[in-house]
Amino acid sequence: MKKIVLGVGGSSGAVYASRLIDKLISSGQCEISVVMSNNAMLNWKLELGSDLQEQAHLKLYDNKNFFAPFASGSAKFDAMVVCPSSMGLLGRVANGISDDLLTRAADVMMKERRKLIFVPRETPFNLIHLRNMTQLTEAGAIICPAVPSFYSKPATITELIDTVVDRIVDLLSIDNQTYRWGDGN
Numbered sequence: 001m002k003k004i005v006l007g008v009g010g011s012s013g014a015v016y017a018s019r020l021i022d023k024l025i026s027s028g029q030c031e032i033s034v035v036m037s038n039n040a041m042l043n044w045k046l047e048l049g050s051d052l053q054e055q056a057h058l059k060l061y062d063n064k065n066f067f068a069p070f071a072s073g074s075a076k077f078d079a080m081v082v083c084p085s086s087m088g089l090l091g092r093v094a095n096g097i098s099d100d101l102l103t104r105a106a107d108v109m110m111k112e113r114r115k116l117i118f119v120p121r122e123t124p125f126n127l128i129h130l131r132n133m134t135q136l137t138e139a140g141a142i143i144c145p146a147v148p149s150f151y152s153k154p155a156t157i158t159e160l161i162d163t164v165v166d167r168i169v170d171l172l173s174i175d176n177q178t179y180r181w182g183d184g185n
Contacts, residue, residue, distance in 0.1 A: 002030040004172065005070045005080040005109075007102045010039025013084035013121035014047045016146055019158070019165045020083055025057065027174050033059045033070055033077070035101045037089065063100045070105045073112040079172055080109045084121035084146060087129045093118075094132035094139075110139050117171055119164070121146040144168055152179035 004024060008017045017040075024030050036044070036052060044052050052060060061068040069075035082089065082102070089102065098107040109116040118141055120133070133143045146164050154160040166178040 002079065002172070002174070003070075003075075003077040004030045004032050005077050005105050006032055006034045007080060007082040007085075007089075007105060008034065008036040008040040008044070008052070009082055009085040009089040009102070010037045010043060011084045011086035011089075011121045012043060012047065013119075013146055014040070014044045015161055016119060016121065016164060017044075017083045018048060019161050020081065020168055021058065023162075023165055023169050023176070024172075024174065027169070027176070029174050030078075030172075031059075033061060033068070035061045035063055035068065035070075035105060037063060037100070037102055039086070061101060063102055065101055066104060068101055068105075070108065071101060073108050077109070077114065079115035079117070080105055081117045081119065081168055081172070082106060083117075083119035083168065085118045087120060087122050087125075087132070090118055090120055090136065091128065091132045093141075094135040106141075110141065113140060115172070116141040117144055117168060118142070119144050119146050119168060142171060144171060151181065 070077045093106045098104040148160045148163045169176040
């Protein structure tokens with residue numbers, strides 16, 4: 001079982017995190033620990049009409065809890081996904097600011113040379129955003145913007161969202177049944 005940290009940032013796009021949770025749980029290949037920013041909790045309720053805390057099958061940690069296992073590299077988590085990520089959160093991590101559990105966990109992933117995936121969900125990008133994404137990429141993180149693809153001809157919003165989520169699942173090296181270019185699907 002892979003140990004995955006899901007950091008949910010405060011930008012719009014809670015549905016991406018929700019679908020990612022569903023796919024990771026249904027894979028049966030990982031255990032998920034979740035930390036959310038305060039704005040993420042507000043957006044989750046606003047966009048999805050529920051609280052993530054209602055999902056009993058998740059390990060949810062308070063963003064000020066530095067005693068969470070993934071606050072230390074010795075806990076040996078395999079990867080972290082920050083989905084969705086605001087540019088403010090991405091910028092704090094890119095510049096070494098780890099003042100809460102979410103940013104600390106991302107910092108731990110980078111210092112331990114473990115997989116760290118950011119899913120920014122803001123547009124357009126300004127020069128500061130681009131430089132922060134470059135800095136994170138140079139430090140070993142993966143930037144996977146929430147930019148859906150259309151070649152699979154998604155017919156619903158969920159299918160469109162899954163074009164991004166399936167890419168994230170692939171980046172985590174989790175088996176995933178999805179549209180593959182050239183497979184005739």
